[in-house]
Amino acid sequence: MSEIRVRGIRPGSARIRSTTGAAAVALLNTALLTAALSACSGGHPSTAGAVAKEGGGHADGRPVTVTVTPHGTRAKPGEPVTVTAQDGTLTSVTVTDARGGHLAGGLSRDGRTWTSDRNAAPGTAYTVKAQTRTEEGTTGDADASFTTEAAGLVNKVDWRPGDATTVGVAQPISLVFDRPVHDKAAVERQLKVTTSNHTEGSWGWMKDWSGKDRVDWRPREYWRPGTRVTLDAQLNGTDSGTDGGWFVRDYHLRFTIGSQQIFKVDLDRKRLTVQRDGRAVRTVPVSGGTPGPETGSWRGTEVVMAKEGTIRMNSETVGLGKAYDQDVDYAMRLTWSGTYAHAAPWNAAYFGRANRSHGCIGMSDADARWLYENAHIGDPFEVTGAETKGTVAVNNGLGDWNVGWDDWRARSALR
Numbered sequence: 001m002s003e004i005r006v007r008g009i010r011p012g013s014a015r016i017r018s019t020t021g022a023a024a025v026a027l028l029n030t031a032l033l034t035a036a037l038s039a040c041s042g043g044h045p046s047t048a049g050a051v052a053k054e055g056g057g058h059a060d061g062r063p064v065t066v067t068v069t070p071h072g073t074r075a076k077p078g079e080p081v082t083v084t085a086q087d088g089t090l091t092s093v094t095v096t097d098a099r100g101g102h103l104a105g106g107l108s109r110d111g112r113t114w115t116s117d118r119n120a121a122p123g124t125a126y127t128v129k130a131q132t133r134t135e136e137g138t139t140g141d142a143d144a145s146f147t148t149e150a151a152g153l154v155n156k157v158d159w160r161p162g163d164a165t166t167v168g169v170a171q172p173i174s175l176v177f178d179r180p181v182h183d184k185a186a187v188e189r190q191l192k193v194t195t196s197n198h199t200e201g202s203w204g205w206m207k208d209w210s211g212k213d214r215v216d217w218r219p220r221e222y223w224r225p226g227t228r229v230t231l232d233a234q235l236n237g238t239d240s241g242t243d244g245g246w247f248v249r250d251y252h253l254r255f256t257i258g259s260q261q262i263f264k265v266d267l268d269r270k271r272l273t274v275q276r277d278g279r280a281v282r283t284v285p286v287s288g289g290t291p292g293p294e295t296g297s298w299r300g301t302e303v304v305m306a307k308e309g310t311i312r313m314n315s316e317t318v319g320l321g322k323a324y325d326q327d328v329d330y331a332m333r334l335t336w337s338g339t340y341a342h343a344a345p346w347n348a349a350y351f352g353r354a355n356r357s358h359g360c361i362g363m364s365d366a367d368a369r370w371l372y373e374n375a376h377i378g379d380p381f382e383v384t385g386a387e388t389k390g391t392v393a394v395n396n397g398l399g400d401w402n403v404g405w406d407d408w409r410a411r412s413a414l415r
Contacts, residue, residue, distance in 0.1 A: 062087055064088035066083065066085055066130050066142045066144070067084045068082070068084075069082045070148065076149065077122035079120060081103055081105070082113065083095075083114040083115075083128060085111075087134065089110070089135075090114050091131045093128065094128075095126055095127070103117070103118050105117050114130075118236075118237060121236045122237065126148075127143065128144040129141065130143075153245025154179075154245050154248055155177055155181070155246065157177055157178070160398075161377060164253075166255065166256045166257070167376060167378030169222040169257055169258075169260050169379070169380070170378055170379065171223070171303065171398070173216060174398060175215050175233070177212055177213045181241065182244055183239065188413045190234045190235050191215070192234070193217050194230045195229050199219050199224070200220045201220060202218070202220075203216070203413075203414075205411050205412070206395045206411065207395060209337070209396055210336075216400050228256050229254065231252065232252055233250060235247035235249070235250055258376050258378075260275075260276065261274065261277075262275045264382050264384075265361055265384070265385075267384065267386075268384070270288070270350075270351070271285060271352065272284050272285075274374070285363065286352070287344065287347050287351050287357055288359075289355055289360070290355055290356050291387040291389075293389055297339070297355070297357075297359050297385070297388050298337075298359070298396075299388035299391055300391040301392075302334035302380070302397055303380055303381070303397060303399075304332050304334065304375055304378060304380075307331075307372060307377065309329070309330070309331060310329050313327075313338075335397035338359065339359055339360055340361070341360065341363075342368055343363065343367075343368035348364065
């Protein structure tokens with residue numbers, strides 16, 4: 001820890017900076033001497049003591065001791081900054097980094113301890129300024145500085161949706177971490193979701209389709225249209241655990257929920273109905289996946305992840321051999337495993353009649369274009385049908401809605 005003794009003086013009489021070793025002793029002695037002399041009109045010790053006492057100090061000249069942790073030039077990051085006063089109290093404390101950023105914090109009830117709200121970040125130089133008061137009322141100030149050790153490993157975040165976007169009612173907040181997160185509770189504590197209408201929701205952890213750690217926040221039910229959502233991920237200074245590394249920045253995003261638009265896909269009837277604000281606005285014939293464990297369509301709720309336009313689809317990339325290799329138009333991604341809604345004019349004979357695709361939801365060019373132009377990222381596709389091959393997994397795209405609310409909440413690291 002770093003200790004600074006502050007003589008009973010009036011503000012502005014002396015400033016003491018923390019250091020170490022012999023230099024610290026020399027600086028401290030010089031500073032204390034300066035403090036004693038500047039508090040009186042003459043150099044006689046008894047005069048100095050008398051004047052200090054008149055100003056509210058101790059008759060015996062006992063200083064306030066200020067202790068700062070962390071300390072040193074290679075301090076451990078990931079802990080709050082603590083400033084403690086002995087033989088007096090703290091009246092104010094400011095902690096700033098080299099870029100001028102502030103660590104907010106608060107004083108204890110007895111005024112003897114100040115603790116930062118945030119942890120000290122790795123690879124950061126901090127300056128601490130404290131103002132003190134002795135038990136007799138004499139005031140003084142003190143400075144200290146320390147530098148935290150740089151991060152050996154850094155963890156980064158990829159997130160959905162984008163900042164300042166408008167999304168559909170099924171869009172979760174989804175964070176995928178570049179490195180493993182072993183201390184999930186420590187990370188989740190730093191994630192704060194605020195909504196304009198106090199929406200109930202929860203974080204849920206999973207392994208992403210990529211194999212990386214991922215945490216999503218979803219409401220209990222679909223978002224209410226018009227809801228404004230803010231995520232403050234105050235991760236800078238958080239350790240994600242062994243082999244995971246440190247977070248060295250915060251993340252902030254805001255987005256708005258658009259109209260309630262739901263795509264209901266009935267693969268028994270081979271129909272897709274677009275419901276907007278509870279009213280059917282369009283129904284189109286479709287063809288889903290050919291029944292079977294490899295070619296069947298997934299059932300459950302799939303969320304529009306991206307509108308990719310014209311893409312090249314190759315069956316070898318999804319383990320289906322050489323079944324197809326062609327361009328498709330108006331493609332909207334629904335899962336990581338390769339499920340799309342798209343135009344499929346080569347399958348026109350089966351629209352509304354039979355499921356004969358390799359798992360995607362196919363339709364005519366005209367219908368696919370209309371859906372593509374009217375769909376939003378975050379709109380749900382609710383797929384039902386006896387010929388489907390199973391429920392889409394939670395991590396296969398944004399499949400958060402395919403588990404019940406209680407099961408979802410149980411995925412939180414803070415439950």
